[in-house]
Amino acid sequence: MSEDAALRFDAVSIHFPGPHGPVPIVHDVSFAVARGKCLVIVGESGSGKSMCCQAVLGIVPAPGHVSGGGIHWQGNNLLHATPSDWRRVRGGEIAMVFQDPSAALNPLMTVGQQIIDVVRAHRTCSRAEARDRALAVLRQVRFPDPERRMRSYPWELSGGLRQRVAIAMALSCGPQLIVADEATSNLDVSIQAQIIELLRELQETLGLSIIFVTHDLGLALEIGDDVLVMYAGHAVERGPVRDVLENPCHPYTIGLLRCAPTLRSRRTEPLRPIPGLAPRPGEIGPGAPFRSRCPVIVEPLCATEKPGWSDCGAGHAVACHRYARDGRVAL
Amino acid sequence: MVKRFRAPGGRDTFTAVNAVSLAVTVGEIVGVVGESGCGKTTVSRILIGIEQPSAGEVRFEGAPVTTPEDWRRLRRSVQYVFQDPSTSLCPTMRIGEALAEPLVVHRIGTRAEQAARVREVLRLVGLDADAMGRLPAQLSGGQRQRVSLARALIIAPRIVICDEIVSGLDVSVQAQVLTLITDLQQRLGLGLIFISHDLRVVHYLCDRVAVMYLGRIVEEGSVADVFGDPRHPYTRALLSAVPGHVAAAPVPIRGEPASLLNLPPGCPFADRCPEVMPVCREAEPPPQIRNGHMARCIAASL
Numbered sequence: 001m002s003e004d005a006a007l008r009f010d011a012v013s014i015h016f017p018g019p020h021g022p023v024p025i026v027h028d029v030s031f032a033v034a035r036g037k038c039l040v041i042v043g044e045s046g047s048g049k050s051m052c053c054q055a056v057l058g059i060v061p062a063p064g065h066v067s068g069g070g071i072h073w074q075g076n077n078l079l080h081a082t083p084s085d086w087r088r089v090r091g092g093e094i095a096m097v098f099q100d101p102s103a104a105l106n107p108l109m110t111v112g113q114q115i116i117d118v119v120r121a122h123r124t125c126s127r128a129e130a131r132d133r134a135l136a137v138l139r140q141v142r143f144p145d146p147e148r149r150m151r152s153y154p155w156e157l158s159g160g161l162r163q164r165v166a167i168a169m170a171l172s173c174g175p176q177l178i179v180a181d182e183a184t185s186n187l188d189v190s191i192q193a194q195i196i197e198l199l200r201e202l203q204e205t206l207g208l209s210i211i212f213v214t215h216d217l218g219l220a221l222e223i224g225d226d227v228l229v230m231y232a233g234h235a236v237e238r239g240p241v242r243d244v245l246e247n248p249c250h251p252y253t254i255g256l257l258r259c260a261p262t263l264r265s266r267r268t269e270p271l272r273p274i275p276g277l278a279p280r281p282g283e284i285g286p287g288a289p290f291r292s293r294c295p296v297i298v299e300p301l302c303a304t305e306k307p308g309w310s311d312c313g314a315g316h317a318v319a320c321h322r323y324a325r326d327g328r329v330a331l
Numbered sequence: 332m333v334k335r336f337r338a339p340g341g342r343d344t345f346t347a348v349n350a351v352s353l354a355v356t357v358g359e360i361v362g363v364v365g366e367s368g369c370g371k372t373t374v375s376r377i378l379i380g381i382e383q384p385s386a387g388e389v390r391f392e393g394a395p396v397t398t399p400e401d402w403r404r405l406r407r408s409v410q411y412v413f414q415d416p417s418t419s420l421c422p423t424m425r426i427g428e429a430l431a432e433p434l435v436v437h438r439i440g441t442r443a444e445q446a447a448r449v450r451e452v453l454r455l456v457g458l459d460a461d462a463m464g465r466l467p468a469q470l471s472g473g474q475r476q477r478v479s480l481a482r483a484l485i486i487a488p489r490i491v492i493c494d495e496i497v498s499g500l501d502v503s504v505q506a507q508v509l510t511l512i513t514d515l516q517q518r519l520g521l522g523l524i525f526i527s528h529d530l531r532v533v534h535y536l537c538d539r540v541a542v543m544y545l546g547r548i549v550e551e552g553s554v555a556d557v558f559g560d561p562r563h564p565y566t567r568a569l570l571s572a573v574p575g576h577v578a579a580a581p582v583p584i585r586g587e588p589a590s591l592l593n594l595p596p597g598c599p600f601a602d603r604c605p606e607v608m609p610v611c612r613e614a615e616p617p618p619q620i621r622n623g624h625m626a627r628c629i630a631a632s633l
Contacts, residue, residue, distance in 0.1 A: 044501035158587055159367075188366035188528065190584040193572035197583075215502060218531075218575020259506030261535040263558065263576050267513045271535070273506035277471060 005032035005072075006177055006209040007056065007094075012069035014051050014060055016281075023282040025064065026051050027289075028306075029235045031228045033177065038203055038210040040224035040241060042217060042256075046278055048233040049213045053181045056211065057096055058086055073177075092122045095170035099182040101162035105154040111165045112138075112150030115172050122173040137168040141198060160191035167198065177209045178202075185214065196223050217260050221245055226315075229253050232278050234289040234306075239316030249310075249318040252290045254331050288321060295331055296322045332387030334373050338592055345591045347373050348384075349546040353524070357489050360516060360523040362533035362554070364569070365543035368588065371526045374543075375492045378524070379411050407437055410483035414495040416475035420467040426478055427463030433486050452481040457511060473504035477511070484515065490522040497532060509536060530573050534558055542566050545588055545599040552624035562619075562626035564604050598628070606630055 009031045015022035026048040033039045041049045054060045056071060058078060071078040073089065081089065098104040106114055115134035119125065125133070138146035141164045154162055163183065170178055180199065184192040200223060202208055212223055220227055224241035229250065237250040248254045255274040265271065276293045288294070288302040297303075298321040307319045322329050334348035348370045355361045363371045376382040378389060380402045389396045391405045410433075413419035420429055427449055434445045450460050456477040467475055476496060483491050493512070497505045509532065516523055527533050533540055534554060541551040542563065550563040561567045568584040570576065586603050589595065597612040598604070604611065610629055619631045 044503060160587055189530070189569060189572040189574075190366060191587065192574070193584065196574075216574055217502070218573065221575045256502055260502045261506075261509070261529075261531040263531055263534050263570070263573060265531070265535045267509075267536055270510050270513060271506040273510055274503040277473070277504075 004035050006035045006074075007033045007211075008070075008072040009052065009056070010070040010072060012052070012055060012071060013067050014048070014055060014064055015067040016064040018282055020282075022067065024067075024284075025233050025281050026055070027233045027284075028069070029230070029233075030069075031235065031238060033209045033211055034226070035176075035209055036203065036207045037225040038199075038212055038223055040220040040227045041211065041213045041230060042215065042220050042227060043230035044215055044278065046232065046281070047230040049230050050181050051233075052230075053096065053179045053211060053213055056177075056179055057090055057094060059090075088122075091118060091175070092173045093175055094177045094179065095173070095175040097163070097166050097170050097178060097180040097183045099185055101159070101166040102154060104166055105162060107154055110151050110153055111157070111162075115150075115165070115169050118169050119172050133172060134168075137171045138165070140171060140202070141165075141168045143168060158191075159187055160194065163187060163191075163195055164198070167195075167202075171202070171206075175208070177211070179211045179213075181213045182215070183212070184219070185216075192219075199223060217245060217257060218262070229256075232284055232289040233281055234284075235319065236290065237316075237318045237320075239312065240314065243314055243316045247312075247316075249312050249316070249323050249329055250290075250320050251294050251296055251322065251329050251331060254329065255293075258331075288319075294322075296329060298322050298325055301325075332374070332377055332384040332389070334370070334377060334382060335385040343592070345594075347546050347591065348377070350387075351543075351546070351548050353378075353541060353548070355490060355522045355524050357522045358516075358520050359539065360525055360537045362537035362540040363524065363526045363543060364528065364530055364533050364540060366528060366569075366588070368545075368591070369543040370546040371543050372494055375411070375494055375524060375526055378492060379406065379409055381411075407486060408488050409490040409492065410486070410488040411492045412476075412479050412483045412494065412496050415499060416472070416479045417467060419479060420475060420482075422467055424466075425463065426465050426467070426470070429467075430463075430478070430482050430485055433482060437486055439486060448485060452485045455484060455515065456481045471504075472500055473507060476500065476508055480508075480511070480515070484519070487519075488521070490524070492524045492526070494526045495528065498527065498529065505532075512536065530558075530569060531576075542569070545591060545594065547599065547627060548625075549600065549628070550624075550626045556622075556624040560624075562624065562631040563600075563628045564606050564630070565600050566626075568603075568605075 011028050011030050013024055013028055014026040015024050043049045055066050066079055112134055116130045119130040119133045135146050143164050184195050203210055214220055220241055227241040227244050228235055229237040231252045237244055237253050248257055258272045274293055279292055287304055288307050291297050291302040301321045307321045309317045309319050310324045311317055332351055335344040335346050338345050351374055365371045377384050396405050430449045431445045453460055458477055497508050525536055537554050540554050540557050541548045544565050550557055550566045568582040571582045582605055584603055598616050601607050601611045616627050616629045618625045618627050
């Protein structure tokens with residue numbers, strides 16, 4: 001969490017109205033994305049990871065809203081951004097790649113035209129200049145035969161190529177930060193590997209910062225520099241990705257790693273699933289978010305107080321009462 | 332078996348499944364892996380008669396399945412669990428009713444016996460009896476997949492075909508369903524065909540595995556052989572693309588699969604293969620079998 005952060009997400013909460021008052025979907029989440037680095041947010045459905053991405057771009061769906069904290073980008077708090085600030089930031093400085101490129105692209109327009117439109121929305125330039133820019137970014141994402149195939153419609157392309165177009169579109173205005181929300185989850189493994197390689201290459205050559213959201217811990221290890229583990233709208237563990245996934249300190253992270261099969265697991269040594277289900281937002285109340293499924297709760301603290309951050313060394317931190325008390329979590 | 336489909340908008344056909352043979356026996360878990368469009372789902376649909384093969388046959392207990400009577404008998408012993416329980420379960424039918432339906436269709440037991448059996452399978456898949464009165468929308472994704480499993484198990488089949496049944500689930504729920512399947516398979520001595528694109532899940536669960544590419548089985552053998560000593564370059568490439576897995580010798584995979592509508596002669600993987608030789612583009616390689624481990628690659632025989 002150094003000063004070199006490109007984006008700082010500072011104690012952000014997001015609420016949605018509920019029948020008994022506002023329901024927190026994201027609770028007091030902080031993270032920072034270092035310049036030129038990739039932060040991976042891992043979590044399961046409903047953990048609030050996508051909502052955080054949407055907050056970064058100011059597109060939290062109504063009636064939800066960011067109810068507290070700050071999102072700091074290049075010295076400005078994006079929560080106070082005016083519509084004209086947003087027009088500059090969104091797409092121009094921060095761009096997003098969505099999970100499903102067939103929903104993100106317009107089926108009635110050629111992919112080339114869609115990229116040209118994005119360029120012209122952000123830059124004063126001629127059609128020809130915008131077209132050159134579109135070609136350049138398509139080449140950058142190694143879109144095959146770009147002169148000819150930029151005249152294709154999205155539905156004429158495979159899923160992998162559509163995602164390349166979406167990434168090209170995100171790159172077209174030279175953003176400093178890309179937010180990729182499950183951007184490879186719908187792709188086949190061989191194509192996913194190609195897209196991951198591409199993102200890593202772009203990160204290196206363009207000095208891009210990336211927020212990469214995934215539920216796949218293996219993928220987190222492959223693409224990430226830092227990781228933030230989210231559970232039920234709360235950040236529970238954060239730090240350098242290898243350190244966190246090899247020496248997890250939060251009982252949820254430990255449980256998640258134990259129940260994800262790898263190429264070493266066999267059914268003769270059964271996976272150890274985390275019992276039960278994640279709580280619904282609004283059921284959590286005060287106390288540790290993981291307490292209903294946690295085998296090592298600290299009575300009565302876990303039921304009454306949110307755990308603060310404990311330092312685990314080397315930038316690795318965990319929000320867990322058990323860790324704070326014992327200096328370790330033994331499951 | 333072979334399955335040809337009519338190409339969209341034309342009179343041409345393309346071959347979605349090409350000379351595929353697959354066997355499963357009671358007590359065994361066979362994995363079928365491959366990427367989208369490789370034909371794995373078509374194979375499984377042929378196995379229970381949702382699709383008719385263009386050539387080849389389905390044999391059950393040693394005899395070919397041909398007459399409607401044969402198919403009825405097969406469907407009492409072979410059940411199918413679909414990928415997405417939110418589309419395979421009727422949204423307006425209560426869980427109890429949905430579970431009893433296979434018993435009604437196959438005319439098994441009295442009403443009271445059917446109700447008792449519904450309770451029994453719910454317990455078997457780890458759900459409370461009060462789930463009977465619920466609608467699918469009132470259950471979580473993991474619970475819905477348990478209901479699909481219960482519905483497949485209610486007529487006590489011997490073989491269950493599972494088509495990508497854990498792909499839509501969160502990791503922690505996926506682990507719950509995987510341990511449930513392992514447990515059920517052992518307790519009931521089921522034979523399973525487990526279709527998945529996730530090599531980690533197949534490695535965890537299966538005894539044997541068939542790797543499919545563009546309608547063909549390109550490698551088949553025990554999980555230990557295929558994952559430990561992959562002999563087809565496609566299998567090696569798939570393994571090195573598994574996220575988080577550090578391959579001894581990473582095989583980057585180029586490009587995308589060829590179109591089934593317009594497949595060049597020779598090996599269908601030739602265009603993407605890092606080890607391609609001129610001979611690969613001449614004729615499709617015959618299966619090379621060594622100690623029960625098959626690979627459809629010229630280089631595998633060298």
